[in-house]
Amino acid sequence: MADPDVRERFRAFLREQNLPVTSQRLVIGDLLLNAPGHLSAEDVSSQLSEKGQVVGLATIYRTLDLLVNSGLVVERDFGEGFKRFEPARNLPHHYHLTCTVCGSVTEFLDERIEQMIRTAAAARGFVPSRHRLLVHGTCRDCRGAAPVPKRRTL
Numbered sequence: 001m002a003d004p005d006v007r008e009r010f011r012a013f014l015r016e017q018n019l020p021v022t023s024q025r026l027v028i029g030d031l032l033l034n035a036p037g038h039l040s041a042e043d044v045s046s047q048l049s050e051k052g053q054v055v056g057l058a059t060i061y062r063t064l065d066l067l068v069n070s071g072l073v074v075e076r077d078f079g080e081g082f083k084r085f086e087p088a089r090n091l092p093h094h095y096h097l098t099c100t101v102c103g104s105v106t107e108f109l110d111e112r113i114e115q116m117i118r119t120a121a122a123a124r125g126f127v128p129s130r131h132r133l134l135v136h137g138t139c140r141d142c143r144g145a146a147p148v149p150k151r152r153t154l
């Protein structure tokens with residue numbers, strides 16, 4: 001199920017850096033490069049152990065660094081005190097809505113935000129190189145769940 005092309009690019013990167021192409025690195029690479037969402041190192045660890053693969057956190061962190069350096073994975077900081085990682089999917093610049101209750105991350109695109117930033121910067125003689133926008137809040141599921149009274153345990 002791993003995309004053979006990105007997998008091969010990660011292998012090629014490891015070889016270029018004279019790093020051993022270990023099965024652990026490839027397993028972590030496959031997981032990250034095909035992840036639909038934004039995984040933390042802990043998520044990677046628990047998904048690997050669900051598959052019966054035991055990989056130490058130190059190895060996971062080192063491999064995540066390698067994936068970021070290879071340009072195949074992008075590091076995100078949602079202000080949670082740890083980093084999350086997502087595959088670089090040639091997406092246009094996108095933004096994140098992060099739920100402070102369940103930790104879910106929703107992506108959205110809106111060209112109007114790009115335009116507003118360009119306009120605001122240009123009006124001040126500023127040439128923007130990059131920007132980030134992160135919205136913290138409560139997702140639809142968590143807002144829906146909130147009013148439900150807790151079940152009494154007798």
Ligand SMILES: [Zn+2]
Pocket residue numbers: 099100101102103104138139140141142143
């Ligand atoms: Zn939520």
Ligand SMILES: [Zn+2]
Pocket residue numbers: 038086094096107
């Ligand atoms: Zn994203």
